Amino acid sequence: MSIKPNLILFFWVFSCLFSSLTLARFPSSAIRAELARRNSNKPYKAKYFTQILDHFNFNPKSYQTFQHRYLINDTYWGGPNKNSPIFVYTGNEGDIEWFAQNTGFMFDIAPDFEALLVFIEHRFYGKSIPFGGDKDVAYSNASTLGYLTSAQALADYATLVIDLKKNLTAVDAPVVVFGGSYGGMLASWFRLKYPHIAIGALASSAPILNFENITSPYSFNNIITRDFRSESENCYKVIKGSWEKIENIGKRSGGLELLRKSFGICKNYIDAGALEGWLQTAFVYTAMTDYPTPSNFLNPLPAYPVKQMCKAIDDPKTANDTFAKLYGAANVYYNYSGTATCFNLDESSDPHGLDMWGWQACTEMIMPTEGNNKESIFPESEWSYSDRAASCKDYFGVHPRPNWITTEFGGHDIYRVLKRYGSNMIFFNGLRDPWSGGGVLKNISNTIVAIVAEQGAHHVDLRFATKEDPKWLRDVRKMETNIISKWISQYYHDLELDF
Numbered sequence: 233m234s235i236k237p238n239l240i241l242f243f244w245v246f247s248c249l250f251s252s253l254t255l256a257r258f259p260s261s262a263i264r265a266e267l268a269r270r271n272s273n274k275p276y277k278a279k280y281f282t283q284i285l286d287h288f289n290f291n292p293k294s295y296q297t298f299q300h301r302y303l304i305n306d307t308y309w310g311g312p313n314k315n316s317p318i319f320v321y322t323g324n325e326g327d328i329e330w331f332a333q334n335t336g337f338m339f340d341i342a343p344d345f346e347a348l349l350v351f352i353e354h355r356f357y358g359k360s361i362p363f364g365g366d367k368d369v370a371y372s373n374a375s376t377l378g379y380l381t382s383a384q385a386l387a388d389y390a391t392l393v394i395d396l397k398k399n400l401t402a403v404d405a406p407v408v409v410f411g412g413s414y415g416g417m418l419a420s421w422f423r424l425k426y427p428h429i430a431i432g433a434l435a436s437s438a439p440i441l442n443f444e445n446i447t448s449p450y451s452f453n454n455i456i457t458r459d460f461r462s463e464s465e466n467c468y469k470v471i472k473g474s475w476e477k478i479e480n481i482g483k484r485s486g487g488l489e490l491l492r493k494s495f496g497i498c499k500n501y502i503d504a505g506a507l508e509g510w511l512q513t514a515f516v517y518t519a520m521t522d523y524p525t526p527s528n529f530l531n532p533l534p535a536y537p538v539k540q541m542c543k544a545i546d547d548p549k550t551a552n553d554t555f556a557k558l559y560g561a562a563n564v565y566y567n568y569s570g571t572a573t574c575f576n577l578d579e580s581s582d583p584h585g586l587d588m589w590g591w592q593a594c595t596e597m598i599m600p601t602e603g604n605n606k607e608s609i610f611p612e613s614e615w616s617y618s619d620r621a622a623s624c625k626d627y628f629g630v631h632p633r634p635n636w637i638t639t640e641f642g643g644h645d646i647y648r649v650l651k652r653y654g655s656n657m658i659f660f661n662g663l664r665d666p667w668s669g670g671g672v673l674k675n676i677s678n679t680i681v682a683i684v685a686e687q688g689a690h691h692v693d694l695r696f697a698t699k700e701d702p703k704w705l706r707d708v709r710k711m712e713t714n715i716i717s718k719w720i721s722q723y724y725h726d727l728e729l730d731f
């Protein structure tokens with residue numbers, strides 16, 4: 233049994249297959265009203281900076297610029313005279329406003345720190361599109377997309393922060409970088425590469441060890457398996473047994489129509505592989521965003537959505553009707569609002585502008601996560617670098633460089649290496665998050681600290697605090713705040729001594 237490999241799988245990294253429903257669920261006038269409401273009271277101002285396209289080449293042709301967006305909030309800032317800190321979010325693969333709205337932690341702690349908040353967009357995403365802001369040109373082929381790399385993005389952040397501090401006459405203000413997921417990887421790499429700009433980094437759910445063979449290619453799906461199995465053995469078994477059933481029914485005459493009806497799929501559909509991919513997406517993203525409170529990051533979800541999915545699967549009313557059970561689980565992820573009329577497997581909308589992750593996943597970001605062992609909740613399969621490379625050749629005409637990230641930023645033997653190099657980093661990981669397998673889970677030194685939350689999910693620490701937050705989450709945030717506060721006092725101490 234195998235599921236057709238396709239580019240969508242790459243987006244399983246941080247971004248996703250936004251299959252249709254996010255938009256289908258609301259009438260467009262409602263979306264417009266909602267956007268208008270949000271526009272009127274956004275907690276930041278958007279600004280644009282003229283950014284260099286190619287930081288690593290003096291060839292005049294590559295010496296072009298683009299308009300680079302960042303968001304700023306100075307409400308709480310103590311100002312330059314007090315050298316009050318600047319908290320910078322190192323943007324990841326999507327619209328920076330979406331990340332800012334999902335990084336409430338920075339807003340929550342800014343008053344106590346009297347911090348300036350800055351969220352910088354990643355080049356080629358959102359409104360920070362090179363080549364005159366024209367996506368059709370910027371995304372056309374390797375001659376333009378070649379400028380979409382992590383090293384260029386980090387150099388963008390460095391350039392922008394230095395210029396911003398100069399403009400604010402705040403050259404001595406300490407900068408702390410924050411990021412989640414790929415943004416967390418960038419935050420930690422920024423601290424390593426630009427220690428003269430950032431005094432510390434909070435890297436949340438940053439799988440910097442998910443490259444080459446540092447982390448097992450089975451770890452990602454093993455964690456998803458463990459999440460569902462921790463709710464009930466039956467839940468795990470029903471999901472695991474469903475793939476073969478779907479394929480078998482799919483082969484029977486009239487089987488596809490039966491599947492379509494069982495899952496509430498729209499009329500334009502369908503093949504069994506697409507249905508399996510759609511279901512798998514729901515399980516992967518629900519595991520990633522298994523937050524303890526209701527949320528709306530990838531999709532609107534209840535608190536503890538993995539538990540809710542398993543509740544649907546374990547529901548005695550559906551007895552041994554596997555499809556009814558899986559349909560119930562899919563509804564948790566795709567229809568929590570209860571307004572989906574049918575599920576459209578064909579249409580894929582991308583409301584957060586994540587599409588060019590495909591290019592990154594075909595060049596530097598070769599993160600082996602797609603292995604499934606015998607125990608996996610998904611069909612058994614091997615991670616195949618050559619399959620990835622072949623798709624990338626087809627799609628973008630490029631050969632990946634699977635060893636570049638570890639060459640540029642390290643990763644092998646990180647505990648030994650960073651023990652003697654670097655300081656002031658926090659790696660947060662929640663063990664419910666499939667990406668935690670590629671995270672830093674042990675303390676490296678007194679100043680490079682791992683915070684691990686057994687019940688945590690993907691960068692849950694960075695979310696806005698709520699009254700319902702469990703104690704472990706409040707403790708994680710308290711610990712992070714204390715550590716950041718220590719970095720800043722130490723910095724002021726050094727500044728006073730004029731080190």
Ligand SMILES: *[C@@H]1O[C@H](CO)[C@@H](O)[C@H](O)[C@H]1NC(C)=O
Pocket residue numbers: 274275276277304305306307339
């Ligand atoms: C900064 O954020 C706070 C909290 O969300 C908000 O009340 C304030 O209006 C924001 N300030 C600016 C300048 O956007």
Ligand SMILES: *[C@@H]1O[C@H](CO)[C@@H](O)[C@H](O)[C@H]1NC(C)=O
Pocket residue numbers: 368369372373374375376
């Ligand atoms: C690549 O894209 C650029 C910009 O759109 C275009 O000028 C060029 O002809 C394209 N090259 C190839 C080989 O398609």
Ligand SMILES: *[C@@H]1O[C@H](CO)[C@@H](O)[C@H](O)[C@H]1NC(C)=O
Pocket residue numbers: 279280281282392395396399
């Ligand atoms: C700094 O000020 C200059 C001159 O006004 C402006 O062009 C530039 O965009 C500013 N830098 C940032 C990061 O906003």
Ligand SMILES: *[C@@H]1O[C@H](CO)[C@@H](O)[C@H](O)[C@H]1NC(C)=O
Pocket residue numbers: 445446447
């Ligand atoms: C990764 O592969 C290299 C080369 O084959 C090997 O030396 C190393 O031990 C492997 N590392 C891990 C963590 O498996």
Ligand SMILES: *[C@@H]1O[C@H](CO)[C@@H](O)[C@H](O)[C@H]1NC(C)=O
Pocket residue numbers: 551552
């Ligand atoms: C479960 O399936 C078996 C056959 O596979 C069937 O005989 C039985 O009636 C089913 N149980 C329920 C409660 O539907």
Ligand SMILES: *[C@@H]1O[C@H](CO)[C@@H](O)[C@H](O)[C@H]1NC(C)=O
Pocket residue numbers: 495496497563567569570571572573574575
């Ligand atoms: C979505 O949920 C509502 C409310 O439970 C239900 O009536 C509707 O049929 C569901 N949509 C689909 C496509 O199953």
Ligand SMILES: *[C@@H]1O[C@H](CO)[C@@H](O)[C@H](O)[C@H]1NC(C)=O
Pocket residue numbers: 673674675681682683684
């Ligand atoms: C790392 O050290 C801190 C104390 O500095 C401790 O609270 C924390 O639990 C340690 N992390 C791990 C993963 O052991």
